[in-house]
Amino acid sequence: MKVVIIGAGSWGTALGKLLAEKGKDVYLLARRKEVCESINKRHENPFYLPRIKLPNNLKATVEPNVLRKSELIVLAVPSHALRKTLKSLRDYLPEKPVPLVSTIKGIEEETLATMSQVIKDVLFPEWHSFYTVLSGPSFAEEVARRLPTAVTIAGYEEEITSFVQKTFASQYFRTYRSLDVMGVELAGALKNVIAIAVGISDGLELGLNARAALITRGLAEISRLGVKLGANPLTFSGLAGMGDLVLTCTGSLSRNRTVGLRLGRGEKLKDILAGLTQVAEGVRTTASVRKLAQKVNVETPICEAVYQVLYKKENPYDMVSTLLSRKLKQEFDF
Ligand SMILES: NC(=O)c1ccc[n+]([C@@H]2O[C@H](COP(=O)([O-])OP(=O)(O)OC[C@H]3O[C@@H](n4cnc5c(N)ncnc54)[C@H](O)[C@@H]3O)[C@@H](O)[C@H]2O)c1
Numbered sequence: 001m002k003v004v005i006i007g008a009g010s011w012g013t014a015l016g017k018l019l020a021e022k023g024k025d026v027y028l029l030a031r032r033k034e035v036c037e038s039i040n041k042r043h044e045n046p047f048y049l050p051r052i053k054l055p056n057n058l059k060a061t062v063e064p065n066v067l068r069k070s071e072l073i074v075l076a077v078p079s080h081a082l083r084k085t086l087k088s089l090r091d092y093l094p095e096k097p098v099p100l101v102s103t104i105k106g107i108e109e110e111t112l113a114t115m116s117q118v119i120k121d122v123l124f125p126e127w128h129s130f131y132t133v134l135s136g137p138s139f140a141e142e143v144a145r146r147l148p149t150a151v152t153i154a155g156y157e158e159e160i161t162s163f164v165q166k167t168f169a170s171q172y173f174r175t176y177r178s179l180d181v182m183g184v185e186l187a188g189a190l191k192n193v194i195a196i197a198v199g200i201s202d203g204l205e206l207g208l209n210a211r212a213a214l215i216t217r218g219l220a221e222i223s224r225l226g227v228k229l230g231a232n233p234l235t236f237s238g239l240a241g242m243g244d245l246v247l248t249c250t251g252s253l254s255r256n257r258t259v260g261l262r263l264g265r266g267e268k269l270k271d272i273l274a275g276l277t278q279v280a281e282g283v284r285t286t287a288s289v290r291k292l293a294q295k296v297n298v299e300t301p302i303c304e305a306v307y308q309v310l311y312k313k314e315n316p317y318d319m320v321s322t323l324l325s326r327k328l329k330q331e332f333d334f
């Protein structure tokens with residue numbers, strides 16, 4: 001099977017390695033020639049996934065023609081780049097739709113579209129039912145090191161979703177199936193904002209009680225918004241929900257948590273972003289979530305507090321007192 005992964009960053013490379021080890025013919029569609037050269041000649045991607053040996057049947061190219069005969073397409077670019085990237089590649093897609101797997105965790109800021117909605121806008125209608133989203137607690141580096149991982153794959157069509165589930169499943173990568181595309185997409189995007197909040201709290205050394213409170217109330221916030229937008233509430237207690245939230249909020253490999261930690265320790269956002277070589281999706285998603293929550297009239301106080309720190313230069317300490325001094329309420333709204 002010929003697989004093309006659009007995006008040769010850390011996640012695209014780790015998933016490409018997994019599929020290549022399963023015997024698939026995998027091509028990473030990269031932007032930079034030096035990334036391709038390194039993958040094709042030295043079998044490593046030092047720019048995004050250093051110190052990991054890649055299999056020989058994982059190849060990289062900048063040539064979009066590679067998409068023409070693909071049998072599975074994986075999307076692994078940052079959410080803000082998906083629309084533009086897809087538009088530029090649209091003319092190279094195979095004649096008939098093939099299963100499409102988004103591994104992207106974000107919400108488009110200008111349109112508030114999830115990735116499935118971006119795809120619906122850009123691609124032809126017949127591609128819609130071929131869409132799936134792969135999400136859950138999965139640091140690229142750990143997957144690349146073949147450490148045990150479990151994820152959720154959600155799609156619109158049972159048959160396509162099962163096909164993608166089987167394609168990715170391996171001895172160390174367990175895949176579950178779901179039909180809740182909206183829930184899985186929102187859970188993956190929103191957990192990054194809560195991870196920034198937890199990072200800030202940990203950077204301020206506010207303790208483990210505060211961390212647990214933020215994760216739990218963060219989950220309440222994610223679920224409230226998700227359910228309002230049509231997601232299945234159960235999704236938020238699953239791998240794409242609680243699983244990924246816990247991982248990203250507590251795992252030292254998280255880029256979103258790290259952005260928060262550094263803010264909490266007193267660094268400026270612009271300095272942190274200037275030094276990042278990989279995407280921290282939660283920074284942009286914070287602005288998207290705020291607009292989305294306002295649009296559908298859902299309270300998201302933690303996301304709002306993160307927004308104030310990131311975009312309005314609020315002091316992180318004030319974020320905490322704002323959250324703690326909110327009007328007392330019932331734990332559950334229902
Ligand atoms: N890295 C992980 O552990 C991990 C795990 C699960 C999901 N994800 C998600 O996967 C997506 C990709 O993240 P990543 O970790 O691979 O990021 P990354 O920063 O490691 O790599 C991003 C890739 O996209 C390309 N890219 C960046 N900006 C672009 C643009 N404007 N136009 C086109 N291409 C562009 C880069 O060249 C690179 O190939 C994100 O939504 C992320 O949340 C990442």
Ligand SMILES: O=P(O)(O)OC[C@H](O)CO
Nearest residue numbers: 136137138139254255256
């Ligand atoms: O490094 P982060 O914060 O983008 O998190 C990576 C993955 O989404 C974890 O599942």
